[in-house]
Amino acid sequence: MMDVGRHPNIKLLTNSKVEAIKGYVGNFDVKVLKKTRYVDETQCTACGDCAEVCPVVVPDAYQQGLSSRKAIYIPFPQAVPSASLIDMESCLGTNPIACGKCADKCDKKCIDYDAKDETIEFKVGTVIVATGMDVFDPVILEEYGYTKHENVVTSMEFERLLSAGGPSDGHFIRPTDRQRPKTVGFVQCVGSRCEKIGKPYCSNICCMNTIKDTLLLKDHYPDIQAKVFYIDIRAFGKGFEDLFKRSKEAGVQYIRGIPGEITEDPKSRNLKVMVEDTTSNKIEEHEFDMMVLSVGVTPRLDMPEVQQLLTLSKTPDGFFMEAHPKLKPVDAPSTGIYFAGCAEAPKDVKDSVTQASAAAARAETLLSAGKVKLEAITSTLDTALCRYCATCSRVCPYGAFTVDPKKKTISYIDALCKGCGTCAAECRFGALTMKHFTDEQIVTQIDAHLAEDPGEKVIVFACNWCSYAGADTCGGARLQYPPNQRLIRTMCSGRVDEKFVLHAFRKGAPMVVVSGCHYVDCHYIDANRWTQKRVEKLWDKFEKWGIRPERLLLEWISAAEGQRFQKTMQDIEELRKKVTKEEIEQTVKILTEEEEKDKAKAKKKQADSPTKKKS
């Protein structure tokens, strides 16, 4: 932190809030609200004289509320900048009661109660999101009695209690009687790996944190008995297994089983748990002077704000989604935005530093190149055809369009486009076309596949990243799938326009399959949700027209799911065999009539609005 604070090329804005970020890679306009500290940080020497005279006492968040601070304070010992600030909500100020004690005491005259917040605006080329995480609040898990039983503390509180700079000056005491506990129990996975509370993921850090805590405890107080209740210990990092071993060698007992409930003895204030040790299958009772809940990591509460600022996406666990879990783990789906630390997923210090270094290098590479290579497959807008319906701005996962239907304006930034093709599939006025994977190319492929014996073929639209790759995996593993299935590749299933599906059926296809990535794998944030929506609408239309919806299938297949690809295609072949020649002919007739009706409607519309430009 010190190094960052002193670095000539780094401008550190603390106590600040990013209010707006507009633009795109290389051209982000950032607006920051720099909140005032009421103390001139360039003059303050952090002597602490002001805090000594301040009469206000409030709980100290840094010490987990276990001790107090003053209204004028330094947030924590290593804070950068090393300067005081006033918490104005607690400060008595100079009005209506004249306090002003800190200002009187400060020799350097750094305190100004009338200082105002400042709005700063600047341009940046890239953005790194390192907004961190929150810690799970175990109050909702009533069975553990956190806040009801005072001697149940969280792992964060335990850290402070054991720290030399903590509320008890490093003397480890239990809250009720301020005596040193003789027995301490740790409960793992509190707020992690629990479907019931919507936290099914592993928080990654808690096992090692507890192992470290037990080692610290044993180091300071070898006579304290420590027991850890766990589901399984995840000590997979470099040197971690060694630490785990050392903890066991130091006498810490590891019990595989999680207590159902913590009860308190009202007299001794000791804590009791019943637990099934799954290694011995025995129910055991344990009593402790103090218990530590090893709390998990959760996405920050204010994450939606950051998400909105940068049009980011989240994975089902609530953390930010990276561009690709394996190939682009540092990049956000939008170019020029990177992640570092727990904003993206729970991780320890080492992994956070690794990701932060990678993010800095990724950003630096882009900045020093001075220019960005755009995707070759982007969308092209023909403004003459646009009717300003704003569909494109709704569907584009990257916010490439800004449409004002009232003012009849549209702006399109192709630097933001990643080429999923969803906008082109959704624009009903033909104003959007794709460079590569054009309508003509796709329709030509359908025609070619169905030129001979169409009734024997199945048209399968497959997305580049998942289902097409899944077909490759299937082939690579020498898994056979029916040879009459004809794959048409698109970058994203979002590109599969309704008209491609209808064209295939009109050309006599017995079955059409639209396939793409599973929700979590979608390479274009959430473009495949529009695919599903489109297919669902088509099912409804088919039913209305008297065509069996079963002939249009939607299948999510990942790149690794070669076997799933094979099974899906085999099942579909069986379904194809059941589609009769008469049924196909009937479908062709219905769809041709529907097409004629649409054409007639469009013609009439055009005739009714002669002033409209070509459409």
Added chain:
Amino acid sequence: MPETEEKDFKCLRCSAEFKLPYTKGVMQERTCPKCGSNSVRLDRKKEKGAPAGEKK
């Protein structure tokens, strides 16, 4: 927050009928518990009056 309820769904690949959680206005990946297909459709016959399609 829109309410989540159990609704009747039908698999278009294997014709299995089953119940799945449904939240109006929320897109969800749905999988047939029998064959694993994602061609899972709200069963309109059973769900009379159900809205057409979900909003994103």
